Amino acid sequence: MEGNIFEKILGQDSLFLDRKAFDHAFEPTTLPHRDREVEALVRNLVDALNGHIPSNMLLYGVPGSGKTVVTRFVLGQLGEKGREMGQPVRTYEINCRQVDTRYRVVQTLATKLSQRGDVPIPFTGWPTDRVLEHLVERMDRAGGVHIIVLDEIDNLVERAGDNLLYNLTNLNTILKRSRCCIIGISNDLHFTQLLDPRVSGRLGQEDLIFHPYGASEITDILTERAKTGLREDVLEQGVVQLCAALAAQEHGDARRALDLLRISVQKAEQRSQTKVDPRHVRLAQSQLEHDQVTPVLQTLPLHQKLVLFSIRINEDNGLRNISTGEVYRTYSDACLNVNVEPLTPRRISTLLNELDTLGMIMARNVSKGRGGRSKQVNSAIPKTVDAITTMSDADPLIAEAARCRYRLQSHL
Ligand SMILES: Nc1ncnc2c1ncn2[C@@H]1O[C@H](COP(=O)(O)OP(=O)(O)O)[C@@H](O)[C@H]1O
Numbered sequence: 547m548e549g550n551i552f553e554k555i556l557g558q559d560s561l562f563l564d565r566k567a568f569d570h571a572f573e574p575t576t577l578p579h580r581d582r583e584v585e586a587l588v589r590n591l592v593d594a595l596n597g598h599i600p601s602n603m604l605l606y607g608v609p610g611s612g613k614t615v616v617t618r619f620v621l622g623q624l625g626e627k628g629r630e631m632g633q634p635v636r637t638y639e640i641n642c643r644q645v646d647t648r649y650r651v652v653q654t655l656a657t658k659l660s661q662r663g664d665v666p667i668p669f670t671g672w673p674t675d676r677v678l679e680h681l682v683e684r685m686d687r688a689g690g691v692h693i694i695v696l697d698e699i700d701n702l703v704e705r706a707g708d709n710l711l712y713n714l715t716n717l718n719t720i721l722k723r724s725r726c727c728i729i730g731i732s733n734d735l736h737f738t739q740l741l742d743p744r745v746s747g748r749l750g751q752e753d754l755i756f757h758p759y760g761a762s763e764i765t766d767i768l769t770e771r772a773k774t775g776l777r778e779d780v781l782e783q784g785v786v787q788l789c790a791a792l793a794a795q796e797h798g799d800a801r802r803a804l805d806l807l808r809i810s811v812q813k814a815e816q817r818s819q820t821k822v823d824p825r826h827v828r829l830a831q832s833q834l835e836h837d838q839v840t841p842v843l844q845t846l847p848l849h850q851k852l853v854l855f856s857i858r859i860n861e862d863n864g865l866r867n868i869s870t871g872e873v874y875r876t877y878s879d880a881c882l883n884v885n886v887e888p889l890t891p892r893r894i895s896t897l898l899n900e901l902d903t904l905g906m907i908m909a910r911n912v913s914k915g916r917g918g919r920s921k922q923v924n925s926a927i928p929k930t931v932d933a934i935t936t937m938s939d940a941d942p943l944i945a946e947a948a949r950c951r952y953r954l955q956s957h958l
């Protein structure tokens with residue numbers, strides 16, 4: 547090989563101007579189509595600068611609808627203005643998917659407020675109420691207004707209940723020399739149904755809904771981001787629109803759209819091409835689908851894998867709209883082949899519903915006349931994914947099942 551092996555790649559001009567513009571943590575300076583949401587937050591939080599307590603707020607919306615980025619933007623500006631006015635506002639952002647218990651949230655907040663000489667609060671072990679007492683003490687010591695953002699709060703409440711929210715929305719009755727405001731952010735639109743009415747009343751003093759983005763809104767977001775992140779003229783006609791349209795189909799997720807655009811550009815770069823065209827977007831889309839589905843297939847429990855396997859081999863044999871009876875027949879054969887006790891048809895029916903929820907199959911009920919109903923299923927795994935091989939690699943029993951022979955119904 548001639549020369550240094552890095553040379554060829556190093557010398558290549560990247561199509562990116564700034565790759566960081568496509569990082570999930572990137573904070574854009576303009577937020578197209580979120581003026582209303584920004585303004586609602588500003589109108590409420592301005593109270594913190596006037597020495598009042600802003601209302602608690604609840605922000606809802608599907609993933610990728612801009613909740614986190616909008617909140618960060620507004621809090622950043624609030625902090626800036628506060629410092630300028632000599633009226634510091636303390637803001638805390640906690641992601642409840644990462645900090646996922648009541649104890650850890652309270653411990654994290656108290657630790658953020660610690661000063662030299664304070665007793666360190668351990669990651670576990672104290673009674674939560676004792677940690678809460680320290681938090682209150684430290685908030686009062688700091689004084690002023692504290693704004694606590696609990697991002698992806700639905701995660702925590704689903705698993706651990708609403709005690710944390712009860713405690714935090716009650717703080718203002720205990721605090722003496724400071725005030726606090728809670729902003730909860732949820733991906734789940736039915737989040738308040740998980741809450742005690744007292745808690746939901748106190749938390750949802752102001753609700754703010756983030757609507758899913760439509761294709762043209764995503765187009766604007768991508769165009770704006772491309773200006774910062776990509777060299778001029780690298781995108782062929784229609785690339786941005788295609789990314790936007792594909793992401794709009796997936797509940798209007800701007801994160802998905804940005805990922806699609808970034809991977810499309812990488813696909814062009816890998817092929818040493820200087821322009822990104824819609825074919826690269828298609829490649830990016832199948833990679834994303836592949837990356838989404840593969841870990842699900844790998845981690846399905848054995849019987850789910852066997853059911854899906856049974857559906858797939860019937861499909862490979864040309865059958866469509868497979869009846870549950872047929873699925874069960876093949877599934878029992880597969881169990882027999884690998885010496886596993888089959889589950890009852892009733893359990894399999896439940897497993898089919900679960901596979902449907904996971905997006906691995908599509909099941910539909912069809913009526914059979916005389917009020918009888920039956921279910922038909924088709925797999926819903928992208929064509930680019932070889933489900934049987936993926937499951938076989940993850941589980942030797944599936945590999946064994948795949949080596950056996952089956953009596954399959956022939957299609958007409
Ligand atoms: N209006 C917007 N303008 C620019 N970028 C946006 C906008 N809305 C969302 N994004 C980007 O899309 C991605 C997802 O947004 P995010 O705020 O994390 O969504 P959510 O918190 O609702 O799941 C982020 O990379 C963010 O920068």
Ligand SMILES: [Mg+2]
Nearest residue numbers: 613614615697
């Ligand atoms: Mg978010």
